[in-house]
Amino acid sequence: MKILQHIIPILFLLLGVVTQAQEVQLNTYSFGEGLRFQTGSGSEFNIKAYLQPAYEIKDYTDEDEIGQLSRFRLRRARLRLDGNSANERFSYRLQVDLSGTSELGDDTTGNYLLDAYVAYDVTRTINIAFGQRSTYTDNRELFMLSNSLQLVERSRLTSAFASIREFGIFAQGRFRTGGGSYLKPYLVVTNGDGSNAFGRDFGGLKVGGRLDFLPFGLFTNFGQFRQADVVRELSPKLVVGVNGSYNSGISSRRGRESGAILYLNDNDEESLPDYSKVGVDFMFKYNGFSVLGEYVKSFATVPTDITQRVRNDGSTSTNFDVNGQQDVENYVKGRMMLGDGFNIQAGYLFKNGISVDGRFTHLNADENSFLNNATFYNRPNYYTLGVSKYLARNYGAKIQASVTYVDGDGINDNQGEAFVNSIGDPRDVNEWIARIQLTLSL
Template sequence: MKILKISVLLVFILSGVFAEAQIKLDTYKFGEGLNFRGDGDYNIQLSGFVQPYMETKRYTEVDENSSVSRFRMRRLRLRIDGNSGNQKFNYRFAVDLSGSTEADTETGDYLLDAFVSYNFTNRIRATFGQRSTYTDNRELFMSSNTLQLVERSRLTSAFATIREFGLFLDGRFRMGRGAYLKPYFVLTNGDGGNVFGKDHGGLKIGGRLDYLPFGLFTYFGQFRQADVVRELTPKLVVGAHYSKNNGMSSRRGRESGAILYLDANDEESLPDYTKIGVDFLFKYNGFSALGEYIKSDASVPTDITQRVRNNGTTSTNFDVDGTQDVENYVKGRMMLGEAYNFQLGYLFKSGISVDGRYTHLNADTNSFLNNATFYNRPNYYTLGVSKYLSRSYGAKIQASHTYVDGSDGINDNNGNPISGNEWITRVILTLTF
């Protein structure tokens, strides 16, 4: 019923916009959406994609008949982009009708992007609303239908906020010899997507600085993984990012109010969460390489005396290995540690791509990354093969096989201890209009 309401709303929005602006179809390119043009050079683009998905997981020292498979609609997305005739204002509205989640988010919200941008100059832009944040790792800059492998890396699911609501500033400045410098600034609520209830904690502030020594990538290639356009000259972007979430009420800043603490006066007292990282993307003639490193830390207030349970009641129990330890208990529920991810691949002219990835997670002593059911797996090795069915991201089928190191002790999805390691096989079909 909720999906039906959203679909009807989209139809009404499009019908009203098209009727008011007398918009007509201008161009269409498979995989890049329908482009419409109205009076006064008003532009609007309608795009979207669908991704049916299959996954099989089994354990190396368990009977193969105990493998678990699932089939689902991984993503079903629709997006509307538009701009004013003078190119000063831009907007985006995007939804996911699959009811699925992105990179293990705590909630499967339908609303993805909803923002308005204003171009102060050709080099400086301000955006207000909900969108992907510049203080995540580089992989989060890239649309899900352009991924090099079936799924994003485990670094992303462990540390990324994914989307936030607030103010975003970005710039683009040309340097000497064709190089570019791209600074970004972020000021958000620090609680992930739009908060409909109480907004817990303070603000999140952060930024990113990217350097492109060989000029801009071709056709938005900086924001897409595989080198479909086959860059004629080497393209490289190197970046660093930093953010501090003042008073965070979840594991990594995705869901407001998920984890709360109180002081002796029953007032909220929440930990601060800091994240830093560096990354790069390189492309040339069908070859692409992506590298990312990220590290997080937390500062726990000394006045915390209570924690709020899921049912709203409170407790003064902060047991850690038989000892009352408030600081380490709080940190044990947060995503703390460091990780790096490196992947590379080559797209042949035949449309076949061969790709590989290695991801390493190193958890702090007290961190949710030690949870044996969801994490506690330090190494991930992935091999993938893709077949691009068009000369763009319009249609492709991908398969990957991941070996997961379970040597630190892991549980299955039901919390039962498992001996050995994991094998995960994934297949996904992407159709983009």
């Protein structure tokens, strides 16, 4: 039933687009870039879609006792509708994912509705959007389209700190700064709870921004928002950016789910921690070579009046035990994504369509942080090597494979059971993850 809540409005919107136009004609079609239509009134809309079936196998350094985990699944099944008015000042985007998986590929259920916003060009250089979309305050990898990733999956830095999509107001600008360079400022004000909260909205607002500088001009064919250098930039292209955000009253680990973690004071009033994040990143492309680097640091401020926590069943508890002592501040921080990390990846796309890519991701958890959770994290280093074959001259079709080696530091299996040796001591266990994925676009 949940999927119907999203699909039915989409069908009505598509029906409205068609019926309001006296005439709809196919304007252009480019494999991998979708179908572009023009209506009799002069407005345009573009339909894009892609599928990503995938296979994953996970193994451990002590495979005789631990064994392997593997799965086939439809990683993504996305449909996107973009459009603009006849004067091109109003635009909109609607994007859904019918695969049912999460944005980051973990075991949680995903949101079917990804993007749903309208935008207006205030001037030729300033645009304001309202609705749900990817946020400018995340690390740069979240700017990249999922079908343009140079490796099978996004980095663990994204999984640890990104809120991914948010609901609110998004403003961006683009200004020439002399010598062919550009400055791109971004400003975001959202509800701070990730995707649109259909129930009650907890906490306050999230305010953030980003500032990007492109010293050598704009990338070709939106290359700033795509990873591998498919167009083979004829001159070096570089973007360097800084970003930051402040979430007033967060009710989840990193601002991704409203109401997931709640605290109260003595008067049974909500009292929630604040969450801040800063980052710096860059991307470089030239003649098939590309490099992406990102750094993120997060902070939390815990109110001093918290005396109760709300359990999953709605009951409350006054127990804030940390290592045998009542410690409200560190208990609260221990349930949040606190620490810092960086991701660096590079690759080269040969003229025959074969790409070789590598990535190193490092996470450094604070002493009290959910990044120390042994089931999902507590893995500081990720080393990935990937090979891709692009079957078209863009991102329309490709086959990708990757192998990732993960350092373990006292970790659990997927059922939350600690890996131990025959006498019950923690075992030094590391992970190997192999993935293969096919991307096929409209």
